[in-house]
Amino acid sequence: MPDDRRWLAALKEARLADPFTVLGPHPEAGGVRVRAFMPHAESGALLVDGKEVPFARVDLAGVFEAFVEGGALPLDYRIRWTNAEGHSWVADDPYRFPPVLSDFDLHLIGEGRCWQLYRVLGARRIVHAGVEGVAFAVWAPNAERVSVVGDFNLWDGRTHMMRVRGASGVWELFVPGLADGELYKYEIRTKSGAILLKSDPLAARMEVRPNTASIVFTSTYAWNDDAWMQQRARSNHWLDRPMLIYEVHLGSWKRDENGHFLDYRTLAHELAAYCREMGFTHLELLPISEHPFDGSWGYQTTGYFAPTSRFGSPDDFRYFVDYCHRQGIGVIVDWVPAHFPRDVHGLARFDGTALYEHEDPRRGEHPDWGTLVFNYGRREVKNFLIASGLHWLEAFHVDGLRVDAVASMLYLDYSRGPGEWVPNIYGGRENLEAIAFLREFNMLAHRDHPGAVVIAEESTAWPLVSRPVEMGGLGFTMKWNMGWMN
Structure with a gap:
């Protein structure tokens, strides 16, 4: 001492x-x-x-x-x-208590290859050194200090300061005695002395807007869709038979008599019945990842690992997917790795620096949507996004992802005029880091989740979007026909 x-x-x-x-x-x-x-x-x-x-x-x-x-x-x-x-x-x-994270965990994070990131970072209820509690871990490499705060410590960042694990930029702390349902955030002191209060990027559950705290959550759901998942993996049958997809925004499709949202379980029964009656084979849900602004329809995501709490808990969403599968209906979800909002509780300047986004606004800001663009060339950011997409396929059994705004990812000059964009290392307008990210994600998704589809919402004539990566393509299963949308 x-x-x-x-x-x-x-x-x-x-x-x-x-x-x-x-x-x-x-x-x-x-x-x-x-x-x-x-x-x-x-x-x-x-x-x-x-x-x-x-x-x-x-x-x-x-x-x-x-x-x-x-x-x-x-x-x-x-x-x-x-x-x-x-x-x-x-x-x-x-x-x-000793540290929870192993040196191997930190090695994988540093290399950008921790595909099950949600099993390492975030808030996880565990037994550590024989004691029950919650292990908190967050990546904030440029912070001077990080604390976990919540009702359990009166939101006082002095009492549960975390420790940084070497040069990894990962901060962790095991808090004994905590359980599911605890509200929490990370209080981050920047190198300039500013104090930020941030939601957990790896949160499993979030508060219903306008509140923005993360919630400790451990799934207890018992799946009943083994037959569906095994058949999907064996046959890859969606590629050789008709698919009829019903695209729906859960918050708009139907409300109760008082104008309130229906919950995931009620929606499962009503939507599955409607799809069966109308002959649809699949549902495609507009983004159900957590988002603060209803008017964005979910396309401005703050919770990349958390289903929105507007309609219930993560296990309620698991029930939604499970029930649809048992009724013979596949579930595809929209996923938004192209950009994220500037909300102060979210990813924007997470540790006081441009951590998830580019520092240069010519690469880090989207001129049309007022959002921030991910830095795909940073290993940890690419890892975060790949782990997010794989998480929806693994933890929620969804049958596919429709990747939003792919064109904005592929082109450095997307919606930008002369002098408003920075060429790649070869002087071209192709976003080489985004291309590498999409290819790696598609290879992993198809390798680890046979039968799942990854669909590109891509509005240009970029070649080989749905060709395998080994043939020079982007590796998507399918591409949206933009002429069929309204």
Whole structure:
């Protein structure tokens, strides 16, 4: 434990990149010293080995220390806190736990090849070192400090500062005792000292707009569509028989008598019955990923891993897909990897820098839609998008993705005049990084999810859109006929 008390100012100001160097248990001659930071407490005590060891308050801001004679690491203890009103509570100490993420996890993230990213980042309910809780992890490489905040800590970024894992840019913290349903965000201190409050890019569930907190969620859904999924994988039958697709926006298709949205489960029954009656083989849903603005119809996504909560929980959406499959109806969803909105709680300048987008507005801003364009040349960003698309296919059993606005991804001069765009390294207008991203995603989607389709909404004469990558194509299964839309 550092002797130089300069750490005290950094702790009180929440500027520590690795709070574990200061907080938690640290061995000393004759025992273990435990330091804790609880601004909302007046006093506290360690509960260890059936004994109570009082904390000494070493700073009025809420820094406490206790020495456990004869103690050794790992030290199993809890803390009893008491506030100014005399209310007491017992809590586990997140700073006594080892890291959750493995070096291999961080290696894959650094290489941009962690295809099941949602199993590593985000908020995951786990048992760690024998204790139940939630593991939080977020990529914010340019942040000075990241904290997880929520109702559980009064949204105070001083109390659950995360640790950065080396040069990976990933921050993590295991918070014992938390469960599903907890609201949370990440409080990010930028290098300039600004404080940002961000939703989790890997959140499994989000609050219903206008609220923007992420929600800890663990699926308990038991699928009943094995026959459908096995038949889809065996036969690839959609490519050699007619498909009749009903495109629908769930929020507009039907409302209840009070004008409120129907939920996923009700929509499943009503839409499947309608499709069977009318002879449709598939539903294509306008984006159901979380989005803040109803008027965008879902095309301005903030939750790339979360079905919108407007119609229920992620497991309710799983029921929607499952029920449609059992009724013989396939489900395709629109997916928007071309751009994202500027909402302050979202991906825009996530850690105070242009992290997911390009810094140069000639590549990082969309002139028509007022949105931001992904930086496909950054490994971690490409990984984020590929993992998002694969997540919908894997976690929700959807039968395909219709990729929106592909033309805007392929051309650097899309909707831009002279001087408003930057050529590629060869002087051309093709977006080489976006092309590489689409090809890699299509190869992985078809490899890992046989029978699933990936459809390009591509409005130009770009060649070989639906040819395999090994033949020089983009690797899409199909291309939309733009002349059939209204």
